[in-house]
Amino acid sequence: MRSPTIRDVAERAGVSKSLVSLVLRGSQQVRPEKRRAVLAAVEELGYRPNAAARSLSERRTRTVGVLLNDLRNPWFVELLDGLNSELYASGLRTLLADGRQGRRLGEDLTHTFTELRVDGLIAVGTLPDPAAVRTAAAGGAPPGAGPPPPGRAHVGRGGGGPQRGARLATEHLIGLGHRHIAHIAGQGVVGELRRRGFEAVMREHGLSGSATVEQGDLTEEGGYRATVRLLGAPHRPTAVFAFNDMAGVGALSAAEELGLRVPGDLSLVGYDNTYLARLRHLWLTTVDNAGHDIGRRAARRLLDRIADPARPGEVALTAPVLEVRGTTAPPRPAD
Amino acid sequence: MRSPTIRDVAERAGVSKSLVSLVLRGSQQVRPEKRRAVLAAVEELGYRPNAAARSLSERRTRTVGVLLNDLRNPWFVELLDGLNSELYASGLRTLLADGRQGRRLGEDLTHTFTELRVDGLIAVGTLPDPAAVRTAAAGGAPPGAGPPPPGRAHVGRGGGGPQRGARLATEHLIGLGHRHIAHIAGQGVVGELRRRGFEAVMREHGLSGSATVEQGDLTEEGGYRATVRLLGAPHRPTAVFAFNDMAGVGALSAAEELGLRVPGDLSLVGYDNTYLARLRHLWLTTVDNAGHDIGRRAARRLLDRIADPARPGEVALTAPVLEVRGTTAPPRPAD
DNA sequence: GGACCTGTTTGGACCGTTCCAGAACTCTCC
């Protein structure tokens, strides 16, 4: 049994399919009486427009693709939330793809997006293959094959002002009196920026010599391992600034396992102010870079570019804020 | 600049559009020489098929909609993972909608799905409006307007065997010697089942009198509040079985705040074995109901029904397993 | 040489919309 089409509705209402189309798109110039007839027919038949047919004809899909790095990271979910609220308000739907997962499956998600002809593309976080994203943003054509079609935009995780946040965290620790501070670094561009922010502040305070950087990844496990290495070293730090909350929680566990009290023996700062950090039982001092807000801004920027493709891809920065909770304190005087 | 169509490719390769279509769909009866010509043209033009046009003509979208309750719940994400891996292997793409969010936005997500003509629908968790889902599953037509079109299937969170898991948890606590046990209940059908499982076991052990049920929700906050109420009551329980890990963590925080040691003064069991429970710093005893696995099964069942719509909507149960960690112990002898 | 295969290739209809040019009404005004 086929589902009803616009023609079925037209027939039932005794009008032409064009009129039905007009009614459905809310045109003002149709007589109320006919409008009612059409709407009644729609109701009776349980008609629902076919999105594929519509976007084929309209040459746009009212859909934007969101390429996410890892749905397990609460910060991304929060950003997604902000993104959605703004996009939905403009009648766009959101198509989600988990890059991490796509990679595992060997799928090229950007291909999927170009086949779907999404009206826009939002890439959040550091992605495995930025070049592929740019290609997709250029309309799926190989680089140089033409100007990017309207409305595609590549939005980096940007806006967080990663360096700024890293500075805040580091200055907080130094302000508490810590001298020997370690940083658990993340991967990708953002990881790089945050690390540089950390190092810059340490240098400015003449503490380069006692700044340690340990490579982690973005997971709890990575943070745990990195911290075990840090605390096992001869001259152990009194404070750790982790790339994100997940890593921060890993660090917390490592410290606890080694018999160190937090924040008594070791201060700890995370990043992102995810609900993890807010769990009363963890109560992690962290940097809040307002995921929801960033999502909203990114969406707005994309909308602007869809409206006016010529618009430059500006980068709006939000100011991160330090959220001081229970995992930071002055170092032991004995230290 | 329009993106190239199949006709552009045909022209460039010097063949008809039908031949291009054949090549792209991997037909065997095309001379290798022509195939090469077509593929070369595809490459040169950077051609990508248009999903909308394809699904309009094929009358299917190779897309299944997933209606999720809350992306912030790690268990759902895990399930999604399993779902995706199985669906992708069958060439289906997944369209995600966060029901919680949709509700907030006033959007009826099932409408979106019917407009998109998804080939299947997976509803996970307890949803705000089950009736709407069923309507969508019936092809968007109002109930009774016709037989459901092929391939729509409503898959409940099912498969978890919620009662079974609740039994495991409760029996574990009783086995440790606890008598006065409380349950923090969740909403919806699953919450109901889990609560009943808990109550049944308590009754079987003649402990109905000392079984307390406190309503929570599925969040940390809800678990926290419920626990504060429980522990503030005159005859406080020595063990708490929470509806899920999030609530469990809330309970943990509440206990700590009231000066109770876990598991010394209070034992605690969660549900779902999410990464939260696995965080070394929380190390929550919990019931594992294998989200990834359930996702895979649900996907497989949906695939079966797409292949053979007549197939009955069987419910496959997976056996939950208790994961004993650090939050459960025998009660204080003094108790 | 024609009938009859088999393996390739093709034109045209169709999927369900939107869009557009123009037809068909309805008023107003002289």
Add this chain to the structure above:
DNA sequence: GGAGAGTTCTGGAACGGTCCAAACAGGTCC
């Protein structure tokens, strides 16, 4: 009563694919 100006309404051409029946090209066989 007809010209002119709005309003409403309509048919047909897109949109970019798939599908199918029929055309075509070579062989093979009598």
